[in-house]
Every structure is written in structure tokens, then in C-alpha cells.
Amino acid sequence: MIGMRMNAFNDTGLGEPEQDANSALIELDKGLRSNKIGEQCEAIVRFPRLFEKYPFPILINSSLLKLADVFRIGSNFLRVWVLRVCQQSEKHLDKILNVDEFVRRIFSVIHSNDPVARALTLRTLGSVAGIIPERQQVHHSIRRSLDSHDSVEVEAAIYAAQMFAAQSKLFAVSMCSKISDMIRGQATPATMKLQLIPILQYMHHDTSTASMVNDLCMELLGSYPAVEFVRVTLSALTTLASATLVDVPEQVALLLRYLHDDPRAFIKRHALDLLHSLARRGAHLWPQGALTSLIDSTTTLLQDGTVNSGLLIRTLDVIEVLSQSAVTCDANMEKDSPLLCLCVNACYSPDLLVAVKAVTILARVACYCYEEGLPAYGDADVVSCLESLIVLLALDEGHLRQLKVCLRSTVKLCEANPKHCPIFVDAIGSTLINANTEGGQDKGQTVALCEALGAIGSLSENALLPLLPDILLKLEQTSHVHTKVMLCTLLFQTVAGGYEWNAECLKAIEKVVVSVDGWAKYRIARGAARYGHHSVSTKIFQSLKETVASEQLHFWLSGLYLVTSAESHLLDDPKESDGVKKKLGTVERLNGAIARYASACASLKAASTPLRSLQFASEYSKLRCEFLQCMVQLLHSCRSLCTAPPPAIAATVVLATRDDLQRFGRVTQQLRKSAKELRNCAENYQTLYQSAFDADPGSLANIRALQEMCRLMANSVERVCGGVGAAMCQPNETEFNFGESVEMRQLARCCTEVYRLAPSCGREGDGEGGAISHVRVGCLIAQVTLLAGGKVRLPLPRYFFQALQATSVKLSVSPQPRVLGEPVSLPQGSQLALKVEGVLRHGRRASLFRSVAAVCISISTAPPSKINIDQKDTNMNELQQTVIPHRDFFACEFLLSLGSPGAAAAVCGGSTSGSGGGQYQVTASASILDKAGNVWKCGPRSTLQVRVHEEPTKRKLP
Structure with a gap:
């Protein structure tokens, strides 16, 4: 194209296949070897992006060694960019395998005659202090450079000293006296003292050093009353107190004294900022009476008229953070407490910012009183x-x-x-x-x-029901598209409370849909589907699916149309056929919904792409289809009680099987089969639940509610035909709770009603005297009619449409075959060293609902293919290891013995056995453990084919 700049270092272009790590590294290495300094710089600045894309130790180690070579032999200009790479790649530095070689190449420049080169070396060593905290030669070089006569080198040494003091206890303790002497020394310029004081905040590794630093800072506060010195010294003392915790009360008292006594507004503002940071450490660390002293200081300044709204806002910020603690709320909930008096006066301030801060604090105190059952004054x-x-x-x-x-x-x-x-x-x-x-x-x-x-x-x-007329009026008045979508959502929420649509509401929605663009229509239809109004969303999706240019979007909208159409088909509405409205039966509605769901699953699979997987939507639709199939099968099984009477040999079958329920004939086996299918459906919902690590709590509650429906139905069927559910007692009034939202409360009421309609455990007095009676089967039919008769609207979960957080696991298994598709060869009797490396990748909003605490790696080995299926299950070997990711990277190793029977296959001390020779399939899978200890089976699977061959035996001489 005209005007396009051709890039030698190829980024992934539009429509081009993604580069692998080796190809990208080779291209960047060519740039480093170029004779043009521009290409060299461009290659260097691309390394952080390469590390983010392929954060594996081998690549990072090789890349940083190359950059260290450039730093050693390059110019100062190139060294600046290498320094920037080290600073931007801090979380990948601990993946360097040859740390000694990397440091040797960087450190060799410290002997240069150029002070700028030495300064860049010190800054680079400081940026990698996390991996070399105890290098004595680096410590010595920093100490020596602090005495240099070149200001550039001294500033770099101060930067390196601060970085190493934050990482090394030995360096911090050894440099304490040196830094103290430089600060006290008359020859040290004031600007340099301001740079040295922040180093003192890391001198908290032992009590004697922390005490010495504290005394020095207090001496500086008395000797240097200038604004900058006071600001830097108070900041260092506050950071030091936050680390030691025992000095927090004294530091809070010191800051309050400066707030009350120092007349300078800048110092007052800075003291309040530091109090804000100490408040985040916890209100329980503050001394008794500190909050009252803070309020008294502010009240005194308000009475004197010497405080502006900025100081008052900062004071309220501190109190707001403290009010998040129950300690503060409990101590200030009385009517005459200073906190309530200050906030009540401030909430009527003409400054809206002050009023908002004050009313927020009052609201938190009131919420605490409500939650604890205490009287809330004011x-x-x-x-x-x-x-x-x-x-x-x-x-x-x-x-x-x-x-x-x-x-x-x-x-x-x-x-x-x-x-x-x-x-x-x-x-x-x-x-x-x-x-x-x-x-x-x-x-x-x-x-x-x-x-x-x-x-x-x-x-x-x-x-929201009293607002319904106002919402309809606002829909007609507003012209903003986003507001129309939000108002439609409120309308859906209002009607979802168990009400039916009237003509006025439907007409308002139709007017909005006609007047907005395609994206707004999609959002309106999505909101309707999430609240269970599938008849509304079906019409919108039907009109949208033919208006998109992308094939994937067409199949996605077609799948949504079929899903909502299936749910609306279940509604108990009269259907028009040949100009006559007739009411469909339960079986007809179920069959129609099943057919639509089957088509929806095909459309959703066609809409899936490698960049946007629709696995959850496909599995959710598939399980819903399976549940409806179980319902229609159960309905046919119940009706077979009348259509298939027991055979004449029923008594003989009862004696042969010792199963008294066999006297009812075919219906017994049919009901037991339905119960088994419902149990399987519940297990599949549990599997879907465990795979949805990134789902929001509402979506997980939706899956849990559908799983509970399957369990309730399975228990009801087993009560009739015998099974696990038969041991349950007569159902009591049980309340189900899946959340506080409108749609979840509706599902909870449905489960409660299903539980109420369940058949009893005792015999029914219907004249037949048997367990499988018409009355008890009628209870099952009533449950099916409730679930599939249009009385319950199924709200589609948010995760069906969008994921608010994104977490993915990428696995790399080694060794890999030299030729793609061929197995790895392993001599019989040898052990296979399997290394599994992985990277966690997050979206823009990482750990929004739950975060990764550990990763469980499972290795399963399938025996040779010549073994039959029954033996395959008994010879399956499975090993597990749980690793904690470090900066989103994890690695573990396994030692597998596949060739000889009875040989050990070990994992860090654990063992199992292999068997025989032939070709094995080794499968590595990852599961995520969150901080609550829950296991989420959402990781990828990687397979490796291993061929175990026998070594040729040497022929013995006669």
C-alpha cells in the first residue's frame, strides 16, 4: 500500500499466521547484528513485547544474554535502551538461567573510563537487583561510586542503592551508616540529601537499624525545616512505620502534630496524605484518640476560618478509609460522637465534594448499625x-x-x-x-x-413496579440510544417479577427497536434474554441475523435466535395453525424446543473461532437440550404405566431378580433409565460449572439452579422406582437460595415448587397398593409440566454473552518430537523426563471475581494401543503436582517409566508403575485452584505420543 512503512521486524499482520517464539527471536537477533543503529534500537525496544508474548525461561535467558552483549560492546545510546528493557521486564528477570554470565557482561562496563557508561551500568544493575540482591562486588561498586566527583555517576549510585536496599537486608544494614554520614555531612549538597533520604525507608530489617534511622529522621526534621526536607523525611518515616507496624502509633501522632502546629498549607496537605496511607494499613493500628484528635484539629481550623475545602476533603478522605473498619464505626455510632457531629455539619456544606464525602461516611456508619442490629442515629x-x-x-x-x-x-x-x-x-x-x-x-x-x-x-x-408508567414515558421522551437501552432493561426487570406483558409495554419496546441501530438492538435483545423474556428477544435476533456481514456473527445471531425461540416455544401460549389458535401439549412444546436447541448447538459451533471460543454457550445449550430430552423421556415413561401393562411373567421376573418393583413391568426400567439420565445431566452441569472459572457469580448461580432442578427430578423419579432418592423423607418446605437478583429468585421459587410437588415416600392409597401408582406418577407429570409448561422463564446467564474477566493457561510440554506428528522415541527400560511449563494470561480486568492461587498439573499415561479397553482403564497411570505460579509462570517436572512392567514413574518423590512396550499417549492437563481452594477444570490439554522400543540384543559368541 502507498505510504505504508515496511517493518523489518514483522509483527503479526492482519490475516497473517502468528509467529512462533524462535522466528521472532531470530528476526530480533538480525536487528541486533545490523550495522544501522536505528535498526538496533528498534530491535531492542521490541524485546519487552516478546517477553510478554512468550514468557518462557529459555527464550528470556537467551534474549537477555544477547542484550547484555549489546550493553557490553555497544554505545551509551544502546545501553540506555537496554536499561529500559530491564526496567520494563522486571517480572521476567527471575527466569534468567545464567545469572552469573548475565551479570558478568553487564558488570564489565563498570571499569570504563566514561562516567556516563558507569552510571548506566549502575542503573542497569539496580534495575535487576531482584535477582542479584547479595552480590558483594556490586555492593562495593555502589559504595565506591557514591564518593565519585561526577554528579551523574553519584545519582546513578543513589538509584542503585535505593533498589538494592529494598531487596537486600545485608546491603541496607551495611549502607545505613554510609548514608547517614552523607546526609549529615556538610559537603553533601542539599539536592543530593533529598535523594538520599528516601533510601532510609528500607532500613527496617532489624530494630537497631530502624531505631537509628528513626533518630536520624527526627534530627533532620529539626535541622532542616524547609518544605521539601519535611516532605521527604515524613514520607520516609511513614513508609518505615508501615513496614515495622510497631511505630505506626508514634508516626500517626507525629503527623497529627504537624497537621495542627505547622502553619504551611503544603505540609498540612502532605500530612493528611500520609495519614491516608496509614489509614489503609488498618484502623486497629491507630492509637486511641487519634481520630478524635484529627477531628478536633479540623474543627479548630474550621472555627478559625483558616482551613480551605481542600484540607477538609483530605480529612474526610482519611475518615472515609477509617470508616471501612468496624472498629471505627463501633466507636463512633453514638449520637454525640465527634465523627457524627463533624459529618452532619459537613454534609450540608455548599461544597458538593465535601457533602458527598461526609454523607458517604454517615451511610457507612448507618449500614454497620443495620447489619449489627443496633440503633442508627441520624x-x-x-x-x-x-x-x-x-x-x-x-x-x-x-x-x-x-x-x-x-x-x-x-x-x-x-x-x-x-x-x-x-x-x-x-x-x-x-x-x-x-x-x-x-x-x-x-x-x-x-x-x-x-x-x-x-x-x-x-x-x-x-x-420498580410503581415506576412503570414513568419508565414508559421516559422511553418516549429520550433520544439518547444508551439511555433507551438502560430503560428497556429496567422494563425487563420490572416485568420479570412474575408479571405478563401487556400491549402498552410491548408497543414501547417495538418503538425503541425500530428507532435504534443494530448494536443497540442486540443489547436490548440480550437484556430480554437475560431476564427470560425470550419472545421479545426472538423477534430482535431474527431481524438481526440477516443484517451482519460476518459469517461468524450470522451464525452467532442465528444460534441466539434458535435458543430464545426454543425457550419461547415452551411458553404456554396458544399457537396459531390454519387461522385457528390452539394450545400445544407438553410433549409438542418439548419436542419443538429440543429441535430448535439442536439447531442452535450447530450454529454456535459454526460461530466459534480460535480467537473467540463459544464453548460455554455451546455446552450450556447442549445441556439444556439434554435436560429437555430427559423431561420428554420421563413423560413418555410415566405414560407407559397405562400403555404398557406388566407382562404375564412379571411374578417370575420378580423372583429371579429379587426386585419387587419389577412386577409393574416396563415402566420400572423406563423410570430408572430416566433417573440415571437426570443424574448424568446434573453431573454434566457440575462439569460445566467447574470449567467456568471466569464466570460472574450470577452465571454460576444460574448453573447451580439448573443442576439443582436435575437433582430434584432425579430424586423424585427414584422415590417412585427405587434408588438413592427413595431414602429421602417426605418433602418439607425447603427454601432454595441462588442469589438476590430477580431472575435467580424466580428459579429458586421454581425449585421450591418442584420440591413441593415431589411424590411422597410412603404408599399411596389409590387402590393399587404398589409403589409405582398413578398418583405418584401423576406427581412426576406435574413436575414436568411445571418445568416445561411455560410457567418458568429460563434467564440466560451473563457469561453466555460476555466474560467480564479472562484467564487462560498456556502449556508447553517437552520433549517434543523432531518431526511434527511423529512420536518421541524412548528405549525400553529408560525413563522419560517430562517438563511442563505454563503461562497464565489475563485480560484487561484480571482477578475480578476470583484469582489463581495454584495450578494443578495432571499427567495421565495410556498404555499401548494393543491392550483392550477393559485393561486400558486398569493400567491408566495418573500423576499430579500442584505448583504456585510466580509472576504468572509455573513449571514442574515428571519422571515417567513407560517401558518395563513394574517400573516406577515418579513425580518429586511420588511413584506409580508403567507396563509393557509399544506406543503410549501422555496427556498433560491443567486445573486452576483459586484462593478458596476450589478446583476449576478449565485448563488446556496437551498430548504427546511416546514410542517405547526394545534395544537390539547383542549376539553372544559361541
């Missing part, structure tokens, strides 16, 4: 103040952040005490209706108000 003032602030902040687009803070406090108050829900719904709803639909707040403020209403509406039943 909660009426908090509610009225929040109502006023919401109205005021909604008028100005510049206060959107403060409006969201107030709305967040509102939602928390409603969570702690649901009686506030109608009050805030009325206040927020009236503000929403009165918002200017043409103004700027329609883009920000109105959306925030809608989000708050949605959050409150999910806390209480029918909370």
Missing part, C-alpha cells in the same frame, strides 16, 4: 441528605463521579435496610423523569440513575 438525615444530593448532582454533568458515589451509598443502604427502597426509588425515579433529555446529563447522569434503579430493583420484589 439515619433519617442521611436519607434526606442523599435525596437532596442526588437531585443536585444530576443537574451538572461535571459531578458525575460524585453522583455515582452517592448512588453507591444509596444501594448499600438499601441492601442493609430494605425499608429504604421505596424512598430512594421514588427519589431517583423522579430525578430520572425530570432529567433534560436533550442535555448532556442524558449521556452520563441518566445512565447512572438507571443503573442505580436496576441495582435497587434487584434487592426487593416489585420495587
Whole structure:
């Protein structure tokens, strides 16, 4: 193309296959060997991206050794870029295998006559201090460079000293006296002293050193009262106190003294900032009376008129952090407490920022009182103040952040005490209706108000129902697309509380769909599907699937259309056939839904791409289809009680099998088969649950609810035909809880109703005197009718459409065959050293719901293919090892013996046995363990074919 710059170092182009690690490293190595300094620099700056893409030790070790060579023989200009690479690749430095060789090449430049080269060497060594914290020669070079006459070298030595002091206890202790003498020395310039003081914050490794540093800093505060010296010294003391913890009370008292006595506003602001950082360490570390002293200082300044709103806001920031602790709330919940008095006065301040901070603190104290069952003094003032602030902040687009803070406090108050829900719904709803639909707040403020209403509406039943006419009116008035989508979502949430659609609501949705673009239509349909309004979403998806240009998007929308169409087909609505409306039976509805789900699974598989896998959506649809198939099969099995009477030889079968239920004939086996299928479906839902590591809690609750439905139905069937569920007692009134959202409460009510309709355990007095009676089978039919008769709307989970967090595991198994597709050869009697390396990759919002605590690597070895299937199961070897990732990288090793029977296959001391020769299949799979100890089987699988061959025996001489 004209104007396109051709790049020698090929990034992955559009539509081009992705480069492997070796090819990318070879291209960068060519750039390093180039005679043009521009190409050399371009190659160097690309190494951090290479490390992020392929964070494996072999590649990182080789790359950094090459960069160390460039640093050793290159110019100072190239050394600057190597330094930048080391600083940007800090989390990969511990993967260097040849640390000694890397340091030797870098350290050789320290003997240069050029002070700039020595300075760059010191900074580079400082940037890699994490892997060489105890190198004595580096420590000596830093100490020597501190006495240099070149300011550039001294500044680099100070930087290196700070980096090594943070990593090495030995260096910090040994350099303490040196740094102290330089700070006290008259020959040291003031600017250099300001650079040396931050090193003191790392001198906390033993009590004597920390005490000496503390005395030195207190001496500096008295000797150097200048603003910069006070700021740097207080920061060093605060960091030192945060590390030792025992000095936190004294440091808090010192900062409060400066806040009260020092007249300089800059020092007051800095003291409040440092108090804010100490507050994050925990309110329990603060001395008794410190919060009262802070409030008294602020109150005194307010009375004197010497405090501005900035200092008051910083003070409220500190109190806000402290109020997150139950200790602070419990000590200040009385009516006359200084904290409540200050915040009550401040929440009516003309400065909106001050008022928002104050009301946030009051709301937290009130929430604590509600949760602990204590009287909340002034909660009426908090509610009225929040109502006023919401109205005021909604008028100005510049206060959107403060409006969201107030709305967040509102939602928390409603969570702690649901009686506030109608009050805030009325206040927020009236503000929403009165918002200017043409103004700027329609883009920000109105959306925030809608989000708050949605959050409150999910806390209480029918909370948004009084706002329904206002929502419909606002839909007609507003012209902003995003606001229309949010209002439609509120409408879906309101109707999802167990109500049916009326003509006015449907007409409002149709008007919105006609007036918005395709993306907004998709979001509206997605919201409808998430709340179970599948008849609405089906029409939208049907119109959208033919308007996209991409084949994958077409199949994705077709799959969504078929899924929602299947669920809407289950609704108990009259169907029009030949101009006459007739009501479909349960079997017809189930069969129609199953056919649509089968087509949906095919469409979703066709829509999957390597970059966007739709595995969850496909499995979710597949399991839903299986559940509906179990329902229709159960329905046919129940009806076979009448259509297939027991045979004449039933009594003989009962005697032969010693199973009394065989006297009922074919229905017994059919019901037992249905129970087994329902159990399998529940297990499949559990497997799907364990594979959804990145799913939000609502999606996991949705899967758990569907799994519970399968278990309830399986127990009910087994009560009738005998099995595990037959041992259960008569069902009691059991409440299921899958979450507080509207859609989850609906599923919980459904499970409760299914449990109530379950057949009893005792015999029924229906005249037949048997366990499988018409009355008990009728209970099963009633349960199926409830689940598949349109009485229950299935809400599709959020994870079906989008993942808010992304976590993936990439495995690399070695050795690999020299020729792709061929097995690895292993002599019989030898052991295979298997190394598994892996990398965790995260999306933009890592660890949003759960984080990775460890990775469990499982190695399974299948015996030679000549062994039959029954022996294969008994000869399967499986080894496991749990490793903790370090900077998202993990590695483990296994030692496998595959060739000889009875040989050991060990993993770090564990062992198992192999058998025979031939070709084995070694499979490595990864599972994720979160911080709660839950196992998530969502990792990849990597297979390796190993051929075990016999060594040719040497012929003996006669």
C-alpha cells in the first residue's frame, strides 16, 4: 500500500499466521547484528513485547544474554535502551538461567573510563537487583561510586542503592551508616540529601537499624525545616512505620502534630496524605484518640476560618478509609460522637465534594448499625441528605463521579435496610423523569440513575413496579440510544417479577427497536434474554441475523435466535395453525424446543473461532437440550404405566431378580433409565460449572439452579422406582437460595415448587397398593409440566454473552518430537523426563471475581494401543503436582517409566508403575485452584505420543 512503512521486524499482520517464539527471536537477533543503529534500537525496544508474548525461561535467558552483549560492546545510546528493557521486564528477570554470565557482561562496563557508561551500568544493575540482591562486588561498586566527583555517576549510585536496599537486608544494614554520614555531612549538597533520604525507608530489617534511622529522621526534621526536607523525611518515616507496624502509633501522632502546629498549607496537605496511607494499613493500628484528635484539629481550623475545602476533603478522605473498619464505626455510632457531629455539619456544606464525602461516611456508619442490629442515629438525615444530593448532582454533568458515589451509598443502604427502597426509588425515579433529555446529563447522569434503579430493583420484589408508567414515558421522551437501552432493561426487570406483558409495554419496546441501530438492538435483545423474556428477544435476533456481514456473527445471531425461540416455544401460549389458535401439549412444546436447541448447538459451533471460543454457550445449550430430552423421556415413561401393562411373567421376573418393583413391568426400567439420565445431566452441569472459572457469580448461580432442578427430578423419579432418592423423607418446605437478583429468585421459587410437588415416600392409597401408582406418577407429570409448561422463564446467564474477566493457561510440554506428528522415541527400560511449563494470561480486568492461587498439573499415561479397553482403564497411570505460579509462570517436572512392567514413574518423590512396550499417549492437563481452594477444570490439554522400543540384543559368541 502507498505510504505504508515496511517493518523489518514483522509483527503479526492482519490475516497473517502468528509467529512462533524462535522466528521472532531470530528476526530480533538480525536487528541486533545490523550495522544501522536505528535498526538496533528498534530491535531492542521490541524485546519487552516478546517477553510478554512468550514468557518462557529459555527464550528470556537467551534474549537477555544477547542484550547484555549489546550493553557490553555497544554505545551509551544502546545501553540506555537496554536499561529500559530491564526496567520494563522486571517480572521476567527471575527466569534468567545464567545469572552469573548475565551479570558478568553487564558488570564489565563498570571499569570504563566514561562516567556516563558507569552510571548506566549502575542503573542497569539496580534495575535487576531482584535477582542479584547479595552480590558483594556490586555492593562495593555502589559504595565506591557514591564518593565519585561526577554528579551523574553519584545519582546513578543513589538509584542503585535505593533498589538494592529494598531487596537486600545485608546491603541496607551495611549502607545505613554510609548514608547517614552523607546526609549529615556538610559537603553533601542539599539536592543530593533529598535523594538520599528516601533510601532510609528500607532500613527496617532489624530494630537497631530502624531505631537509628528513626533518630536520624527526627534530627533532620529539626535541622532542616524547609518544605521539601519535611516532605521527604515524613514520607520516609511513614513508609518505615508501615513496614515495622510497631511505630505506626508514634508516626500517626507525629503527623497529627504537624497537621495542627505547622502553619504551611503544603505540609498540612502532605500530612493528611500520609495519614491516608496509614489509614489503609488498618484502623486497629491507630492509637486511641487519634481520630478524635484529627477531628478536633479540623474543627479548630474550621472555627478559625483558616482551613480551605481542600484540607477538609483530605480529612474526610482519611475518615472515609477509617470508616471501612468496624472498629471505627463501633466507636463512633453514638449520637454525640465527634465523627457524627463533624459529618452532619459537613454534609450540608455548599461544597458538593465535601457533602458527598461526609454523607458517604454517615451511610457507612448507618449500614454497620443495620447489619449489627443496633440503633442508627441520624439515619433519617442521611436519607434526606442523599435525596437532596442526588437531585443536585444530576443537574451538572461535571459531578458525575460524585453522583455515582452517592448512588453507591444509596444501594448499600438499601441492601442493609430494605425499608429504604421505596424512598430512594421514588427519589431517583423522579430525578430520572425530570432529567433534560436533550442535555448532556442524558449521556452520563441518566445512565447512572438507571443503573442505580436496576441495582435497587434487584434487592426487593416489585420495587420498580410503581415506576412503570414513568419508565414508559421516559422511553418516549429520550433520544439518547444508551439511555433507551438502560430503560428497556429496567422494563425487563420490572416485568420479570412474575408479571405478563401487556400491549402498552410491548408497543414501547417495538418503538425503541425500530428507532435504534443494530448494536443497540442486540443489547436490548440480550437484556430480554437475560431476564427470560425470550419472545421479545426472538423477534430482535431474527431481524438481526440477516443484517451482519460476518459469517461468524450470522451464525452467532442465528444460534441466539434458535435458543430464545426454543425457550419461547415452551411458553404456554396458544399457537396459531390454519387461522385457528390452539394450545400445544407438553410433549409438542418439548419436542419443538429440543429441535430448535439442536439447531442452535450447530450454529454456535459454526460461530466459534480460535480467537473467540463459544464453548460455554455451546455446552450450556447442549445441556439444556439434554435436560429437555430427559423431561420428554420421563413423560413418555410415566405414560407407559397405562400403555404398557406388566407382562404375564412379571411374578417370575420378580423372583429371579429379587426386585419387587419389577412386577409393574416396563415402566420400572423406563423410570430408572430416566433417573440415571437426570443424574448424568446434573453431573454434566457440575462439569460445566467447574470449567467456568471466569464466570460472574450470577452465571454460576444460574448453573447451580439448573443442576439443582436435575437433582430434584432425579430424586423424585427414584422415590417412585427405587434408588438413592427413595431414602429421602417426605418433602418439607425447603427454601432454595441462588442469589438476590430477580431472575435467580424466580428459579429458586421454581425449585421450591418442584420440591413441593415431589411424590411422597410412603404408599399411596389409590387402590393399587404398589409403589409405582398413578398418583405418584401423576406427581412426576406435574413436575414436568411445571418445568416445561411455560410457567418458568429460563434467564440466560451473563457469561453466555460476555466474560467480564479472562484467564487462560498456556502449556508447553517437552520433549517434543523432531518431526511434527511423529512420536518421541524412548528405549525400553529408560525413563522419560517430562517438563511442563505454563503461562497464565489475563485480560484487561484480571482477578475480578476470583484469582489463581495454584495450578494443578495432571499427567495421565495410556498404555499401548494393543491392550483392550477393559485393561486400558486398569493400567491408566495418573500423576499430579500442584505448583504456585510466580509472576504468572509455573513449571514442574515428571519422571515417567513407560517401558518395563513394574517400573516406577515418579513425580518429586511420588511413584506409580508403567507396563509393557509399544506406543503410549501422555496427556498433560491443567486445573486452576483459586484462593478458596476450589478446583476449576478449565485448563488446556496437551498430548504427546511416546514410542517405547526394545534395544537390539547383542549376539553372544559361541
